Amino acid sequence: MKTKTIILILGFAGFTVLADNWVVSPILPAISAYFDEDISTAGLLITAYMIPFGLFQLVFGPLADRFGKRQVINFAMLFFSISAVLCSFAGSTTQLLIFRALTGIFAASVVPVSLALIGDLVPLSQRQSAIGSFMGISFLGQSFSMTIGGTVAYFLNWRGVFAIYALLAVISTFMLFTTGRQIPSAKNPNSKLLAPYVKLLSSSISIRTYLVILFEGIFIIGTFSYLGAYISKAYQFNYLYIGLIMTAFGLAAITGGRLSGRMAAKWGRKTMLTLGLLLAAAADILFHTVGGVLPTLVLGVTLLGFGFTLAHSTLITMATEFAAQSRGAAMSLVAFCLMGGGGIGTAIGGRIIQNNGFSVIFELHAVGLAILAVTALLIVQTGITTDIISESK
Numbered sequence: 001m002k003t004k005t006i007i008l009i010l011g012f013a014g015f016t017v018l019a020d021n022w023v024v025s026p027i028l029p030a031i032s033a034y035f036d037e038d039i040s041t042a043g044l045l046i047t048a049y050m051i052p053f054g055l056f057q058l059v060f061g062p063l064a065d066r067f068g069k070r071q072v073i074n075f076a077m078l079f080f081s082i083s084a085v086l087c088s089f090a091g092s093t094t095q096l097l098i099f100r101a102l103t104g105i106f107a108a109s110v111v112p113v114s115l116a117l118i119g120d121l122v123p124l125s126q127r128q129s130a131i132g133s134f135m136g137i138s139f140l141g142q143s144f145s146m147t148i149g150g151t152v153a154y155f156l157n158w159r160g161v162f163a164i165y166a167l168l169a170v171i172s173t174f175m176l177f178t179t180g181r182q183i184p185s186a187k188n189p190n191s192k193l194l195a196p197y198v199k200l201l202s203s204s205i206s207i208r209t210y211l212v213i214l215f216e217g218i219f220i221i222g223t224f225s226y227l228g229a230y231i232s233k234a235y236q237f238n239y240l241y242i243g244l245i246m247t248a249f250g251l252a253a254i255t256g257g258r259l260s261g262r263m264a265a266k267w268g269r270k271t272m273l274t275l276g277l278l279l280a281a282a283a284d285i286l287f288h289t290v291g292g293v294l295p296t297l298v299l300g301v302t303l304l305g306f307g308f309t310l311a312h313s314t315l316i317t318m319a320t321e322f323a324a325q326s327r328g329a330a331m332s333l334v335a336f337c338l339m340g341g342g343g344i345g346t347a348i349g350g351r352i353i354q355n356n357g358f359s360v361i362f363e364l365h366a367v368g369l370a371i372l373a374v375t376a377l378l379i380v381q382t383g384i385t386t387d388i389i390s391e392s393k
Helices: 003-021 024-034 044-055 057-067 069-088 093-107 110-121 124-155 158-177 195-200 204-235 239-267 269-290 294-319 327-356 358-379
Strands: none
Touching (some): 003 069, 024 044, 044 057, 044 093, 057 069, 057 110, 057 195, 069 110, 069 158, 069 327, 110 124, 124 158, 124 239, 124 294, 195 204, 195 327, 204 239, 204 269, 204 294, 239 269, 239 294, 269 294, 269 358, 294 327
């Protein structure tokens, strides 16, 4: 099967789960009103999704190494589809909490295991371009999320939003179980649940990379999480316009993904990593200084998406070389660090915004990303020549 076809099939699955990741935010008031619950109680729906989404990424990686990456993705998307359908029929807040938790559990596997599968199937010389394209398609879903959710909720209701995502999930699952069955998928029956993580975190090479990913999540995902709220406050746009502006992030991510492999081959990984982090810092500077000017705002969103893909595709490509027989675990740890960092950045950012406003959070993230770029340049080893897990046996 051609690499482009594999990327499209896996990318659509990634698009679906990352779009679903943010689906509750724009429709939270509608759910709260429908079930006659206060907004803080309804807000538990976000927590119910995010906690299992973060934790189960660490579970599915070793399972994918042992039982086959494509098989685990297929299993997860099947039950993700069922959970998404159940969400649209929930009869109470409690039921919706349970169904969202199930959705988060099965969504957790798709992106990291897909990245591991790409690492298995795509030669190193083409891997960063393939990873960048996959990440671009996936994050386009996250960028479209508020547009889809807000538009469907406006014309239908909150149940219609979950129904749309269930339909996308069913289409993705059908693709995986038909054309996707041709995707090669190796198994490693000797893979264990915790051992790969212990070995990965015992290596100075990998631990430095994972720490950079953690702080990348804090600063970049931390910024992305509040862009919609910032645009709403600064421009009083509705969710449709906000979603369209945020789509610039996903489109830039796709473009960056397609260019990242060639750029890395020409300039080197360290240059790519540093450039990506500095472009993201430049985006925060634009938000801080001239975010009230619409063209500049769109430019900032574009730079954030482009910079994120250049940096993150470089870090992921490096991580695919840490453990040839345990790439599922290596990629799950990448996803856990990125999303964990994003969760930390979002939580801290919320407090900062509440006390000091949006401008301060953008300023702090710009400084943090600039420091991270210099730190990564000094501490990250980009030329991986040994299998960390094999070497530690």
